[in-house]
Amino acid sequence: MTLILRNLGRAVPTMFAVSIVMFLLLFVGPNPLQQLQESTNLTATDIARLTEVYGWDKPWYVQYGTWVGNIAQGDFGTSMRTSEPALEMIADRLPLTATLALMSMLVSLCIALPAGVVLAIRRQGKLDTGAAFGSFLLLSTPGFLIAVIFQLFAVWMHDWSGSIVFYTGGGSQTGSFIEAFQRLTLPILTLSSMQVVAWMRYQRSETIAVLEAEFLLVARAKGLAHRAIIWRHALRNAFIPIITLAAMDLAHLLGGTVITETVFGLPGVGRLLLESVQARDVVVALDIVVLSAAFMVICTALADVLQAALDPRLREEEGR
Amino acid sequence: MKRTIIGVICSASILLASCAAGGNSNVAPIDHSRTVIFGIPQEPPIINTYLANGAQGVTQMMTEPLHDKWVRMDDTSTWQPQLATTVPSLKNGGVTVGPDSTTIRFSIRQRAKWSDNVPIECDDLVFTWKTIMSERWQISTRLGWREITSITCPTPHKVVMHLRGHYAPFLSSILDSHPLPRHALEGRNFNTYWNNRVTISSGPFIFESWKRGVDLRMRRNPNYWNDQDAAPNAAKMIVFKFVPDASTLKLQLRMEEVDMVALQPDSNLPTELARIPGVETSIVPGAGWEQLTYNMERAPTNNVHVRRAIAYSINRQTIADVVLRKQVTPLQSTLLVSQKPMYEPLWQRYDYAPQRVAQELQKAGYRRTGKFWTKDGKRLTLQFATTAGNPLRARLAQLLQVQLARSGIEMQIKLYTAEIFFSQIITHSKFNLSEFSFRTISDPSQSEIFACDQIPRAPNYHGKNDFRYCNRTVDELLRAADAELVPEKRAQLIMRMQRILATDIPTLPLYQPPDTLAYAQRVGGVRANAVGLHTWNADEWTVSEP
Secondary structure (H helix, E strand, O other), X not given: OHHHHHHHHHHHHHHHHHHHHHHXXXXXXXXXXXXXXXXXXXXXXXXXXXXXXXXXOOOHHHHHHHHHHHHHOOOOXXXXXXXXXXXXXXXXXXXXXHHHHHHHHHHHHHHHHHXXXXXXXXXXXXXXXXXXXXXXXXXXXXXXXXXXXHHHHHHHHHHHHOOOOOOOOOOOOOOOHHHHHHHHHHHHHHHHHHHHHHHHHHHHHHHHHHHOOHHHHHHHHOOOOHXXXXXHHHHHHHHHXXXXXXXXXXXXXXXXXXXXXXXXXXXXXXXXXXXXXXXXOHHHHHHHHHHHHHHHHHHHHHHHHHHHHHOHHXXXXXXX | OHHHHHHHHHHHHHHHHHHHHHOOOOOOOOXXXXXXXXXXXXXXXXXXXXXXXXXXXXXXXXXXXXXXXXXXXXXXXXXXXXXXXXXXXXXOOOEEEEOOEEEEEEEEOOOOEOOOOOEOOHHHHHHHHHHHHOOOOOEOOOOOHHHEEEEEOOOOOEEXXXXXXXXXXXXXXXXXXXXXXHHHHOOOOOOOOOOOOOOOOOOOEEEEEEEOOOEEXXXXXXXXXXXXXXXXXXXXXXXXXXXXXXXXXXHHHHOOOOOEEEEOOOOOHHHHHHOOOOEEEEEEEOOEEEEEEEOOOOOOOOOXXXXXXXXXXXXXXXXXXXXXXXXXXXXOOOOOOOOOOOOOOHHHHHOOOHHHHHHXXXXXXXXXXXXXXXXXXXXXXXXXXXXXXXXXXXXXXXXXXXXXXXXXXXXXXXXXXXXXXXXXXXXXXXXXEEEEEEEOOOOOOOHHHHOHHHOOOOOOOOOOOOOOOOOHHHHHHHHHHHHOOOHHHHHHHHHHHHHHHHHHOOEEEEEOOEEEEEEEOOEEOOOOOOOOOOOOOHHHOEEOOO
């Protein structure tokens, strides 16, 4: 409870600071209507009139004050582009982004945990060396390039099989589970590949640290089998840090969805944020940022709670 | 405890996966047999093309199949009547002029009707005009409509429109538009009611659904008034699929996930598209012109000899060949090639002629000292600005820099985001040379670009005359041309104006960016349109299966 309250106490000033910075970043700059001169028939008179209509002539603190006042009353505002309630727009796209983030986290954990353990057990061997090389290669490959590689794989599968196995992009309206699998598998693997290496290396370090702990020396002295030492004693302790790390990384993962959703054309919150920033739709962009900051606070609190739940030693310390 | 936690996480994930998969599970899968799937990188914020947020070209292109217009321009750049029975003109008596007024008369087709079977009548045009002129609505542009003083309806199908003064661009500004249904929209909040759906159509298709971020669907209008000549295999549905990444769109074309894509110009685009089996490509000059803007209020480009020297230093043919791999040819006018008879290749005189660079610069008082030209000890240096994030423009800028350097002119390149570029750089005169494009409406009027009162000035800096060009004779000719309703006389006025422009050279036209449309061979009836509306004849599209 103390942890939760402490995190909540930090949340309000954090979100306030984030919102001001984001607002200034979005606001500082010229009237976004001006660039419509090149692509539309809007005349100078039209732009002058619409500037007033949309309030781009008001000072930044007036616009920010209006937004804060609305948020305080639970009104997250209306999109300047679509005139739709901003919260509805975000809520509509949230399930997809949440699915991408959670599923990629699961996939990453399923790969990183056992791989990290195996590499720790066989450290300094050929497998460990090869994995280190592969890790650096993957870490130095940008996320959008990984996405494109997966898309090319989808094209190859199509050419080889004569039908669509995985889609290269686009959302779906049908709700079919099979179609969702075809559309989301590659984006999930893309997101997962951006974090699995880091987690695998971390798990490897943690496992090595646990394998060298004194309590395992006692287990060996007692004559326990190697497999029992690893699976029954070592791993229970080695897995704890990475699960809490994953909980905290979940918030960062949402940021990674921007690239993945854009390349794969998925209608998620990440893509909505990018489009809102590009179009200077201040209300929607700010709402997403503030909600993300709130989510980050929740994830941090969750990580603290999980850690305490999984590690009795931390519960005892809190009790003191 | 640990097992419980792990179990909760797994269950939540499966639940979320089901939610994401669920979505709008009441929407039927697409029947591909008579459907055209059009991949688009940019999703419009709203689909009401009369409002400011619906003013982008992509919105107009997407909603074109929903709306018939009074008149429209076909693929030969000829005005055709659509809802109107004739294209009003002086010749056919549809246009008459008074000392200080213009009257436009036309009839509406008797069988024209909305998708709910209500006839399209003169009242709808009156309602459209009043809606556009109402201060309550966030209308994008009132260009042309503000010239209307009254519209009367002697019968439900006859229109008499009175304009103040003589206004020549009435076809493109007023009649090249779709009517709004009075019976469906009167009393509604026009700022929101048609933003996410078009409830009533006048065109060959009707709105079905729009899932933001995914697709917008429209199906054949069963009550379309003009469908008697529809082919047996005419397209029954059009799906606009939103995929922001251009590379992904090309892959989707290859994978047959989409049937058509319209892409931004790129050097390698035709080659890439040619490699996709079963795909046709249409490349036509687009409805705009890339050009170099000279700042005529800032030295050294305020000197006509310097401007000419710069023009002679630039090999526009090489630019077209290198930047766009021969997809385009140099544009020799500020009008488009399709805008005949006004189009004259007057800028041909500025074709690459390095031997004339020296003559012009000497007339401007420069001397060649070493690599560069100088005057009063100062090197001839140009500040060049253009938009960032556009690979073609970046390549163009580098090419210009090299070509000018060969002629002894130094050019410093600065790239800006589009917002900063259009509202702070070119409007505030912070450049000598800049490069961007003008989008052209179908009418040849260029008052918005070259008139003296369109120069951006403090405090608002509104206006498109970024050249800061002011020639009173040109101003008079622009005004006279906008008011001249006899086409032959108007053409003469415009050509006179063009000749003065070519002499003063406030701009150096480069090329018309190509409009590239790629479509699967199963889609028939596709014809490119000079104003870039790829869906202008969607009623003629057919779908064949192999």
